[in-house]
Amino acid sequence: MIVRCFAPNLRRLTFPFWGIVLVFVSAVLLWKPRSARADESTAGGEKNARSGGETTSDSGEDKRESDYQISEKGRKFRVRFDPASRVSLTMGGSAYHDGNGSVAPAVETGFSFQYRKVYRTGAGEGRVFWQIDHQLVSGWVRPFVRPADGVPSLEATLYRATLLRHSESPSIVLPVSPPLTVGFPFDVGLDAELGKVTVPVVPVTLPGFEKPAPWVHLGVVHAAFTLDPWRPGVPGRALALGIGVRYDVDVYGAPTLSAPRFVHRIAPLTSGSARFRYQTDDGIWMMDVYAEATPHWTSENTWSFFGAAHARVDRTLIAINDQPIGAYADVHYQYLPEGAGAPALHDVRATLGVAASLSLK
Amino acid sequence: MNKRALTLLSASGTALVCALVAIPARADGVPQLAWDKPVRCLTDNNGKVVRVQCETKGDQTECLVTPNESKYGGEIDRAKPCDTVEPEGAYERLAKDGTKFTPALAEAPPGYARAATGKAYQVKFDLLNRVYLGASWVPTFQLNAETLKSPADAFARGQAEMGIHISVLSHKGRSRHDIRILEGTATFADLELRGLLFAYDYQHVHRRPAFYLTSFFGQPRLYEVAPPLGWGFRVLRVADRPPAFKNTLDMEFAEAHLAWNPWQSEDMYNHVRIQAGLDIGKFWQDRQELSKGIGTGTWYAGFNADASVRLALGDSGLHYTLIEFNYSRPNYLEGPKAGEGANNFTLKASYEGIFVAINDQPLSFRVTAEGASREDPFTGQRNMEVRAMAGLRFSFWAPPKVFEPLPEFEDP
Structure with a gap:
């Protein structure tokens, strides 16, 4: 059924080709030669050695002595965290645009599983730093706001990975004879997102129907190359400018989701994004700002536009038995394009909440 | 109903x-072996085993003595096992050394008292x-x-x-x-x-x-x-x-x-x-x-x-x-x-x-x-x-x- 919905023009698009290229290049970037793997133990040794004397911490690495302080009674307690390696439960109050020009309140609860792995190889000018952030089965739900056949309004992502490679002396080697090394003043990376489901709070009315019907926005895959001109070389900090591909499917109830209409949306390297991330050395503060603009081709044989932006600030307030509890503020905007005769929507929400976390490092 | x-x-x-008119079996004023002190078992001059706890004050040794069996025969109710069982003649040696023997009740565990009959009862x-x-x-x-x-x-x-x-x-x-x-x-x-x-x-x-x-x-x-x-x-x-x-x-x-x-x-x-x-x-x-x-x-x-x-x-x-x-x-x-x-x-x-x-x-x-x-x-x-x-x-x-x-x- 999904295949049948593709328009003939769409088949000529080069999405599969660019997708394969993207995956291949990612694999090359991620692949570490054996020598690099062998160096890891050395790098780890260096890391441990550094941890002995340094007072600043690159949160994102494994726990170190400098992550702790000693209380007046002699109890060791944690004062630095890796905010990207934790399992979190969130609970908050949300205000959202209800589609009629008004703002409505809602209770919002969420879950996230994140893990950051940092690899370092080399030293001095030859130092290379890989940061890989994994996010699994994460999202939020408004349990008492149910626009779709009893399904609550929600957003959930099956898997998201953010990779970033930092080199102290970045360069590109051109394979000419003799090989030519050209300076390349960017960190490089990859953003990939698989299986994102959004149940927007506002139902839509399709032509031929009288009542509004629920719908689902399904982000099948989104992948983008990123370049970071800022190059901070510190975990959790990046300014990633990306270009990539996106494949989404909108599922409209006609009139219910058991009798759906599909609109497929493909962005053939036309998805542009920018992401700014910052966290303090101790991991107490964290900020994540993201914006994306995606012109794309639809199965209705038209170009359309998808846009998204969000900003989030996290602050760890307390810790109980070294497990952090913090507050967060999150502002989220999505421009969901027209499809199947339904008009475009502005999905806006702002959330203030509390997150209780279990540190994985 | x-x-x-x-x-x-x-x-x-x-x-x-009935309970109120029953004959009390208390043993007021009679000394008693202590539960938390060791008990020696000796054979007395009559050939019977007795339980003894001794204490020396100055030159005088005084021992509390009680039979190692109940008044009605058999073991004493809720008594400790003997800490030491000494050979025959030990009792005579104590007597020869001038030890004063005082008849007493057997020890009773915490929460219990001992009747004159030797029966331990919960208090x-x-x-x-x-x-x-x-x-x-x-x-x-x-x-x-x-x-x-x-x-x-x-x-x-x-x-x-x-x-x-x-x-x-x-x-x-x-x-x-x-x-x-x-x-x-x-x-x-x-x-x-x-x-x-x-x-x-x-x-x-x-x-x-x-x-x-x-x-x-x-x-x-x-x-x-x-x-x-x-x-x-x-x-x-x-x-x-x-x-x-x-x-x-x-x-x-x-x-x-x-x-x-x-x-x-x-x-x-x-x-x-x-x-x-x-x-x-x-x-x-x-x-x-x-x-x-x-x-x-x-x-x-x-x-x-x-x-x-x-x-x-x-x-x-x-x-x-x-x-x-x-x-x-x-x-x-x-x-x-x-x-x-x-x-x-x-x-x-x-x-x-x-x-x-x-x-x-x-x-x-x-x-x-x-x-x-x-x-x-x-x-x-x-x-x-x-x-x-x-x-x-x-x-x-x-x-x-x-x-x-x-x-x-x-x-x-």
């Missing part, structure tokens, strides 16, 4: 009188650990709306009761676990039933922090948090045909609560306890509906709070008092009164005193005063009950109330 109640009370009274009782049966006289009055009704049979009300109490003092955990099982009362002739299937309560005197809290405002600071909180739960509590609402049935299926003990003795036997929790159950305005199945009745869930004082007067556990105040507010989840609730209050004070023990099984006298205010959510009517109770309880297997000091810290 009233005759039956009177019969039961008269039987209890007879037992009381301290832990009433938190027992199986009990009881019978009481329960005059009951009720105030319906405006008037205090005193039914003709208000003074002819009897009650039978039973229950199992278990209380475990954990030295390692510096905590106490209180369990009540199959507790119930039945009045006659109106057959008011109250029952409890299982209840558990936990209290502690922990000295280690339960958890550590770090704050990240300014310089990180660590705080030790040791909340003095206990907890507990109940499973299936039934109140059938209370006097104020004779046709109703209340079945609380489950309850859970947090508790705070503002004061508790070191062994946690005595305490002041305040607790608050939530419960869920069913209420039958017409208890006859239950015959159509458990699916009838109205579901409720609500808040309840208790404040209680548990006090044993003296170390022996012979006098036991309990004062309880309870507030509950069931909120009805279905039916015509869905979303509405009722406010119920109960205040109860009781005293129990052991006056005799038969073969170490204590018989106690118990008096209680109880007031209850209950609201019928369906009619809005508020009724009051006042009841008094005087009766006897026979307790089985109550161990001696003995307290060994707790360790300084609980196990981590």
Whole structure:
């Protein structure tokens, strides 16, 4: 059924080709030669050695002595965290645009599983730093706001990975004879997102129907190359400018989701994004700002536009038995394009909440 | 049925009188071997084994001596094994050395005393650990709306009761676990039933922090948090045909609560306890509906709070008092009164005193005063009950109330 919905023009698009290229290049970037793997133990040794004397911490690495302080009674307690390696439960109050020009309140609860792995190889000018952030089965739900056949309004992502490679002396080697090394003043990376489901709070009315019907926005895959001109070389900090591909499917109830209409949306390297991330050395503060603009081709044989932006600030307030509890503020905007005769929507929400976390490092 | 109640009370009274006129077997003024000192077993000049504890004061050695068998033959009841058994001639050598021998009673374990016959008998009782049966006289009055009704049979009300109490003092955990099982009362002739299937309560005197809290405002600071909180739960509590609402049935299926003990003795036997929790159950305005199945009745869930004082007067556990105040507010989840609730209050004070023990099984006298205010959510009517109770309880297997000091810290 999904295949049948593709328009003939769409088949000529080069999405599969660019997708394969993207995956291949990612694999090359991620692949570490054996020598690099062998160096890891050395790098780890260096890391441990550094941890002995340094007072600043690159949160994102494994726990170190400098992550702790000693209380007046002699109890060791944690004062630095890796905010990207934790399992979190969130609970908050949300205000959202209800589609009629008004703002409505809602209770919002969420879950996230994140893990950051940092690899370092080399030293001095030859130092290379890989940061890989994994996010699994994460999202939020408004349990008492149910626009779709009893399904609550929600957003959930099956898997998201953010990779970033930092080199102290970045360069590109051109394979000419003799090989030519050209300076390349960017960190490089990859953003990939698989299986994102959004149940927007506002139902839509399709032509031929009288009542509004629920719908689902399904982000099948989104992948983008990123370049970071800022190059901070510190975990959790990046300014990633990306270009990539996106494949989404909108599922409209006609009139219910058991009798759906599909609109497929493909962005053939036309998805542009920018992401700014910052966290303090101790991991107490964290900020994540993201914006994306995606012109794309639809199965209705038209170009359309998808846009998204969000900003989030996290602050760890307390810790109980070294497990952090913090507050967060999150502002989220999505421009969901027209499809199947339904008009475009502005999905806006702002959330203030509390997150209780279990540190994985 | 009233005759039956009177019969039961008269039987209890007879037992009381018999107990009071029995010949006491105390051995006042007779010295006794100490439980916590070693016992030597020697053979005396008559060839009989005796238990001896000696003490030297200056040049004089004085020994307490008691036979190593009971007056009626056989081993001495609840005596320690001999720490040393010395060869024949040892007793003679002691005598030759000028040792003074004083006849004495054998040692008795903590919580027990020793009669002149050699029989050990229990003198301290832990009433938190027992199986009990009881019978009481329960005059009951009720105030319906405006008037205090005193039914003709208000003074002819009897009650039978039973229950199992278990209380475990954990030295390692510096905590106490209180369990009540199959507790119930039945009045006659109106057959008011109250029952409890299982209840558990936990209290502690922990000295280690339960958890550590770090704050990240300014310089990180660590705080030790040791909340003095206990907890507990109940499973299936039934109140059938209370006097104020004779046709109703209340079945609380489950309850859970947090508790705070503002004061508790070191062994946690005595305490002041305040607790608050939530419960869920069913209420039958017409208890006859239950015959159509458990699916009838109205579901409720609500808040309840208790404040209680548990006090044993003296170390022996012979006098036991309990004062309880309870507030509950069931909120009805279905039916015509869905979303509405009722406010119920109960205040109860009781005293129990052991006056005799038969073969170490204590018989106690118990008096209680109880007031209850209950609201019928369906009619809005508020009724009051006042009841008094005087009766006897026979307790089985109550161990001696003995307290060994707790360790300084609980196990981590």
